[in-house]
Amino acid sequence: MNIHIKNGRLIDPLxxxxxxxxxxxxxxxxxxxxxxxxxxxxxxxxxxxxLIVMPxxxxxxxxxxxxxxxxxxxxxxxxxxxxxxxxxSLSCPPDTDPPLDEPGLVEMLKHRARSLNQARVFPVGALxxxxxxxDLTEMVELTEAGCKAFSQADAMLTDTRVLMRAMxxxxxxxxxxxxxxxxAFLAKDGVAHDGEVSTRLGxxxxxxxxxxxxxxxxxxxxxxxxxxxxxxxxxxxDGVEMVRVAKRQGLAVTCDVSMNHVHLSEMDIGFFDxxxxxxxxxxxxxxxxxLRTGLLDGTIDAICSNHSPVDEDAKxxxxxxxxxxxxxxxxxxxxxxxxxxxxxxxxxDALKRITINPAQLLGVKMGxxxxxxxxxxxxxxxxxxxxxxxxxxxxxGKNTPFNGHVMQGRVxxxxxxxxxxxxxxxx
Amino acid sequence: xxxxxxNKNGELQHLLTTEGLPVRILRNILDKATEFVNVAxxxxxxxxxxxxxxxxxxxxFENSTRTRTTFEIAAKRLSADVVNLNIGSSSTSKGxxxxxxxxxxxxxxxxxxxxxHSSSGAAHLIAQHVAPEIHVINAGDGRHAHPTQALxxxxxxxxxxxxFHNLRVAIVGDVLHSRVARSQIHALTTLGVPEVRVVAxxxxxxxxxxxxxxxxxxxxxxxxxxxxVVMMLRLQNxxxxxxxxPSAQEYFKYYGLTQERLAQAKSDAIxxxxxxxxRGVEIDSSVxxxxxxxxxxxxxxxxxxxxxVMSILAGAK
Numbered sequence: 001m002n003i004h005i006k007n008g009r010l011i012d013p014l015x016x017x018x019x020x021x022x023x024x025x026x027x028x029x030x031x032x033x034x035x036x037x038x039x040x041x042x043x044x045x046x047x048x049x050x051l052i053v054m055p056x057x058x059x060x061x062x063x064x065x066x067x068x069x070x071x072x073x074x075x076x077x078x079x080x081x082x083x084x085x086x087x088x089s090l091s092c093p094p095d096t097d098p099p100l101d102e103p104g105l106v107e108m109l110k111h112r113a114r115s116l117n118q119a120r121v122f123p124v125g126a127l128x129x130x131x132x133x134x135d136l137t138e139m140v141e142l143t144e145a146g147c148k149a150f151s152q153a154d155a156m157l158t159d160t161r162v163l164m165r166a167m168x169x170x171x172x173x174x175x176x177x178x179x180x181x182x183x184a185f186l187a188k189d190g191v192a193h194d195g196e197v198s199t200r201l202g203x204x205x206x207x208x209x210x211x212x213x214x215x216x217x218x219x220x221x222x223x224x225x226x227x228x229x230x231x232x233x234x235x236x237x238d239g240v241e242m243v244r245v246a247k248r249q250g251l252a253v254t255c256d257v258s259m260n261h262v263h264l265s266e267m268d269i270g271f272f273d274x275x276x277x278x279x280x281x282x283x284x285x286x287x288x289x290x291l292r293t294g295l296l297d298g299t300i301d302a303i304c305s306n307h308s309p310v311d312e313d314a315k316x317x318x319x320x321x322x323x324x325x326x327x328x329x330x331x332x333x334x335x336x337x338x339x340x341x342x343x344x345x346x347x348x349d350a351l352k353r354i355t356i357n358p359a360q361l362l363g364v365k366m367g368x369x370x371x372x373x374x375x376x377x378x379x380x381x382x383x384x385x386x387x388x389x390x391x392x393x394x395x396x397g398k399n400t401p402f403n404g405h406v407m408q409g410r411v412x413x414x415x416x417x418x419x420x421x422x423x424x425x426x427x
Numbered sequence: 428x429x430x431x432x433x434n435k436n437g438e439l440q441h442l443l444t445t446e447g448l449p450v451r452i453l454r455n456i457l458d459k460a461t462e463f464v465n466v467a468x469x470x471x472x473x474x475x476x477x478x479x480x481x482x483x484x485x486x487x488f489e490n491s492t493r494t495r496t497t498f499e500i501a502a503k504r505l506s507a508d509v510v511n512l513n514i515g516s517s518s519t520s521k522g523x524x525x526x527x528x529x530x531x532x533x534x535x536x537x538x539x540x541x542x543x544h545s546s547s548g549a550a551h552l553i554a555q556h557v558a559p560e561i562h563v564i565n566a567g568d569g570r571h572a573h574p575t576q577a578l579x580x581x582x583x584x585x586x587x588x589x590x591f592h593n594l595r596v597a598i599v600g601d602v603l604h605s606r607v608a609r610s611q612i613h614a615l616t617t618l619g620v621p622e623v624r625v626v627a628x629x630x631x632x633x634x635x636x637x638x639x640x641x642x643x644x645x646x647x648x649x650x651x652x653x654x655x656v657v658m659m660l661r662l663q664n665x666x667x668x669x670x671x672x673p674s675a676q677e678y679f680k681y682y683g684l685t686q687e688r689l690a691q692a693k694s695d696a697i698x699x700x701x702x703x704x705x706r707g708v709e710i711d712s713s714v715x716x717x718x719x720x721x722x723x724x725x726x727x728x729x730x731x732x733x734x735x736v737m738s739i740l741a742g743a744k
Binding site: 202316318320321 | 524526548549551552569606609633
């Protein structure tokens with residue numbers, strides 16, 4: 001479709017544009033920025049006066065729960081959530097049931113997602129069969145099926161020899177390995193950060209060294225094998241510092257953080273709020289401050305939603321028994337805007353972390369609005385304030401620690417591949 | 428943060444933890460318990476009609492004969508109807524969730540729930556869930572809190588030591604896993620005890636325990652030096668697994684309370700234990716049965732303290 005987005009403020013970090021410029025879409029591609037292409041006739045005009053026009057968001061961690069966990073969420077429900085959040089590309093971790101360890105599963109997921117014609121889905125394949133940490137998956141086949149990286153999700157790989165070989169094998173083909181650092185033994189049975197709050201509430205704890213010991217192993221193995229390592233969901237000050245040093249030493253390592261950890265700490269658990277039962281656990285206020293510093297200085301490349309819809313019953317339990325996770329895609333943009341405002345980061349800089357940076361982590365050509373690029377666009381109203389009501393979220397998972405919080409900025413239109421996939425009510 | 432234990436009038440609505448309770452409420456419970464001790468010991472009839480017509484449900488998701496029995500006796504002395512449910516872990520494996528169970532019991536017109544559960548925060552969850560006229564008493568949740576145990580300990584200390592502001596108290600043993608220790612620490616610091624010590628090997632102390640307002644000791648002799656009160660904690664047998672302790676014998680050798688070690692404390696120091704005791708593991712029989720032990724009076728006071736808590740809750744508007 002030919003779409004003319006007029007009168008909007010265009011922000012495109014890759015092209016360093018923050019200006020009032022019209023965007024012209026012809027068919028599935030961006031056909032012009034600022035200047036209409038020759039003989040352009042708009043079939044649809046979006047008046048973006050007072051709105052911000054940006055590349056569709058790229059979320060590197062969004063669980064869709066298919067296959068296997070349809071009682072928690074379905075592709076239909078979570079794609080609606082993605083659209084309402086302006087997320088046009090997402091990568092899903094392999095911890096489905098069965099895990100994404102067979103090309104057929106990946107193809108089926110991609111096919112299902114494509115048929116919905118909403119967000120683009122870039123699966124992360126399982127690094128080992130069944131995420132069991134012993135046998136390598138067919139990474140070449142999985143890549144041909146559409147996997148963009150390989151991961152253990154939250155299943156920890158304890159056998160360091162298998163980990164090294166997985167990295168060597170992935171490095172052979174230049175594949176990316178995405179790992180969340182957590183030592184399985186030190187984290188065993190833990191549900192909260194090992195600190196003041198877990199001590200007070202008597203919650204089994206996960207110490208920071210569970211992250212740093214695993215991270216040290218990963219960084220050394222990455223150095224040894226030359227694999228492209230991506231560190232997922234960093235949570236601690238010490239962890240951020242290790243990544244910072246590794247980057248300074250020239251290691252090809254990248255890193256992301258969940259939006260929850262940018263805004264919350266262990267203190268938010270209060271009296272056992274199971275919505276704050278997250279993995280990795282919310283850490284201390286000092287850790288939160290260090291994560292924010294890591295975002296500012298570029299140690300942390302991307303912010304993700306770590307969208308993990310959980311069914312209601314699984315949260316209505318005592319804290320330790322409640323399932324970890326929170327819904328998130330619909331809150332990613334406003335929470336990044338909030339962070340940018342709190343830290344005084346210009347939008348042009350801030351939005352990198354949810355557009356071009358995560359697109360580059362995935363190795364996909366999304367996350368920008370250059371002439372000729374895919375017409376994936378998010379148009380949001382930066383001035384509107386709204387209160388999060390979990391029941392009103394599109395995601396099937398209704399649990400969020402931000403329920404009742406006031407957000408500023410809300411998506412008005414989401415365009416994927418040149419078609420308007422979502423239009424929110426104007427508030 | 429709102430205190431989920433207090434109603435809008437600042438009265439005790441639920442008893443979930445000793446943390447954050449105003450000192451006036453703690454003292455009120457102890458004073459009220461004094462009246463009930465007199466009821467128990469001074470009069471022929473051991474029953475008062477304060478909870479007449481009320482239904483008290485003991486719901487124990489974790490087995491405990493002793494605590495359940497003391498609550499039952501306390502409720503009966505207040506003339507309540509008592510229903511005991513030992514739910515154990517089997518019912519949840521049959522698919523019924525904790526809150527389903529609670530909803531069912533609410534439908535049977537319960538007025539008060541006494542809850543024990545193996546997960547920290549279970550009592551808070553139930554208190555948030557029930558209708559506002561229902562009261563919840565936490566009889567132990569995971570490692571988190573056991574407030575009535577701590578209150579009966581405070582009652583015992585006040586009975587023997589009269590005041591709190593001039594005391595030195597040592598809590599000895601497995602603080603990491605102990606809901607009793609956490610509740611004792613909050614109660615002692617709230618009531619104005621100037622020096623609370625914890626004594627344990629590093630494997631049995633939680634991170635940043637000093638932020639709860641205690642001084643940390645790893646040596647028994649130093650930890651017990653000149654204290655007025657020694658509060659022993661029970662050591663569970665399963666602590667020998669998972670690398671927390673090598674053996675019960677070695678634990679007793681360094682952290683068991685013997686007469687010799689107790690001599691470090693003040694000569695009139697009292698020795699307490701929440702029970703059930705492991706003789707020869709955390710405490711020597713000669714101490715447990717000795718002159719300074721107040722372990723059996725603790726049990727007696729426990730009934731009065733639980734009567735006090737229930738009657739105060741029943742009176743909240």
